[in-house]
Amino acid sequence: MAEGPLVFGITWGTHDSSAALFQGDRLSGFVEEERLSGQKHTGKFPSLAIARLLREAGASVEDVSSVSFAFHARGYATGLACATAQACRSPFQRRGWARAASYGAVHRHTHRRLRHLRERFPRAKVVDTPHHLCHSLYAQAASGEERVTTLVVDSIGEWRTTSIIATEGLRQQPHLWLADPHSLGYAYGAVTEHLGYRRGDGEGTVMALAALGDRERFRPVMEQGIALTPDGFRLNPGLFAKRVFSSSWPRLTECFDRETAPAREPGSPLRSVHADIAAALQQRTEEVLLHLTRLAAARTKATTLCLAGGVAMNCLGLGRISESGLFDRVVVPPAPADGGTSIGAGLAVLGDEALRDPQLRRWDLGPEFSEREINEALAARGLAAAKALNPVETVLEELLAGRIVGVCRGRGEAGPRALGHRSILASPLTPGITCRLSSRVKQREGFRPFAPVMPREVVADYFRAPDPSPYMSFALPARDRARKEVPAVVHSNGSARVQSLSREEDPYLYELLQRFAAQTGVPVLINTSLNVKGAAMAGTPTAAIESFEACELDGLLLGGRYLRR
Numbered sequence: 001m002a003e004g005p006l007v008f009g010i011t012w013g014t015h016d017s018s019a020a021l022f023q024g025d026r027l028s029g030f031v032e033e034e035r036l037s038g039q040k041h042t043g044k045f046p047s048l049a050i051a052r053l054l055r056e057a058g059a060s061v062e063d064v065s066s067v068s069f070a071f072h073a074r075g076y077a078t079g080l081a082c083a084t085a086q087a088c089r090s091p092f093q094r095r096g097w098a099r100a101a102s103y104g105a106v107h108r109h110t111h112r113r114l115r116h117l118r119e120r121f122p123r124a125k126v127v128d129t130p131h132h133l134c135h136s137l138y139a140q141a142a143s144g145e146e147r148v149t150t151l152v153v154d155s156i157g158e159w160r161t162t163s164i165i166a167t168e169g170l171r172q173q174p175h176l177w178l179a180d181p182h183s184l185g186y187a188y189g190a191v192t193e194h195l196g197y198r199r200g201d202g203e204g205t206v207m208a209l210a211a212l213g214d215r216e217r218f219r220p221v222m223e224q225g226i227a228l229t230p231d232g233f234r235l236n237p238g239l240f241a242k243r244v245f246s247s248s249w250p251r252l253t254e255c256f257d258r259e260t261a262p263a264r265e266p267g268s269p270l271r272s273v274h275a276d277i278a279a280a281l282q283q284r285t286e287e288v289l290l291h292l293t294r295l296a297a298a299r300t301k302a303t304t305l306c307l308a309g310g311v312a313m314n315c316l317g318l319g320r321i322s323e324s325g326l327f328d329r330v331v332v333p334p335a336p337a338d339g340g341t342s343i344g345a346g347l348a349v350l351g352d353e354a355l356r357d358p359q360l361r362r363w364d365l366g367p368e369f370s371e372r373e374i375n376e377a378l379a380a381r382g383l384a385a386a387k388a389l390n391p392v393e394t395v396l397e398e399l400l401a402g403r404i405v406g407v408c409r410g411r412g413e414a415g416p417r418a419l420g421h422r423s424i425l426a427s428p429l430t431p432g433i434t435c436r437l438s439s440r441v442k443q444r445e446g447f448r449p450f451a452p453v454m455p456r457e458v459v460a461d462y463f464r465a466p467d468p469s470p471y472m473s474f475a476l477p478a479r480d481r482a483r484k485e486v487p488a489v490v491h492s493n494g495s496a497r498v499q500s501l502s503r504e505e506d507p508y509l510y511e512l513l514q515r516f517a518a519q520t521g522v523p524v525l526i527n528t529s530l531n532v533k534g535a536a537m538a539g540t541p542t543a544a545i546e547s548f549e550a551c552e553l554d555g556l557l558l559g560g561r562y563l564r565r
Helices: 047-057 073-089 094-120 131-143 184-194 203-212 219-225 254-259 272-299 315-324 338-348 371-380 391-400 433-441 456-462 480-485 507-520 541-550
Strands: 006-011 018-023 026-032 064-069 125-128 147-157 160-168 171-179 226-229 232-235 304-308 329-331 405-408 422-426 451-455 475-477 495-497 499-501 525-529 555-558 561-564
Touching (some): 026 047, 064 338, 073 094, 131 338, 203 315, 226 272, 371 541, 451 456
Parallel strands (some): 006 064
Antiparallel strands (some): 555 561
């Protein structure tokens, strides 16, 4: 392990709390709190993540020299001033004053969190770092290049919502930024909630639902609601009400309801109108992202574009950016949403040398559990698992027999997508496999697709792939070979969110794919996350066993042991 002072980057207070620990100029580890607590998208203080990182480093809180928080208090003060000025111009609007008051409350909460960090780390210097800077630094570091353009698009970071930044090392030169209330992430979350899904979690479901809808039916509404401008876009307050940091204030107006359909109650039947709303929203989102990418290409000189922020989870939009050819290379970090900002926060207080750390370009940054911890988890459930002397052979036999296997091995993934260490694997050649995965294993909507994983060198045979996709970042159009050989992984819109990998990135999974191809002629497996519906991806042996018991998996590779149903 590298020598030097200990530096924590911490994200906390909204959603996707996380911690990243640096030792010297090197990233020691990164943990999202949900992977240890099991509470999906938790915004609670990442106490479990901090404790685990310190334990693995053999250190204590007294050894920490700096803590960087991934939100900036002064930014909320600016938002408060702007919201107050807007309210004063419209003194009879209750929403305007509630909006200003909510900015004031978040500003106070941020100072309270900074005081809490000073108490938890008594010997550390605690700083607050602008949120979009954290996004930008992590995205840049994940690219391995010093000179890039970063495009950050999220719901909000302090009061900014969209940033185009030219970077060279730690030097960040903004070329464009948009402020609240003009936010693509806010708009997408608002419609997600309108369609009956949980905002901040159900956006991926809405993106999948869009494939079933008519994009033209509500196109005029979305074009009016999210208007393109020479400097980005603007939200129409007549359709998207201005943000108030409170769930008691609706994000969409009565006009939006009249122009589309009333809000869907969660769990109620889906109708074609809901798919049509999702389709129009997705179409407009892709158009806005392409427009922003063209602005980034015109205003900066770098040939590599790095994307970050919650909207960088929109793999369909990112697929279109990748195919556009506006940049030679398009890069998305494994944790582009708020969870990854703890890494960027840590980088902000380190030197340029930290950006060159190759560990920042990896996704296996989470905790790895010992054989003792695994055995204790099994014993606590009264289970026994045989040793897997050849884990690849063990899982291969199960997959060839049409069985569905959970995998919990090695260090946990960074980011929201299972990449082979906390995964459920299945053969795409097994008849009816997607129906079984949807209904009995994942217990989710049948229209949601499953991702294929394959060796990087064969991706172009199955999909149009301008850029590598090691983190399932891009939805890629399928070629005829994919439609013919592995239709189970091709969504109804003709694309798939592909994971491509090399032997160096994951020797185990790469060998499994090679062995599967030798037996079947097809180098493709289905890869989805190991978790119980509604829970976070399994981050611990106990959570993996709970998923095995609840998801009707046929087997579970748990470290070096294999558990059969």
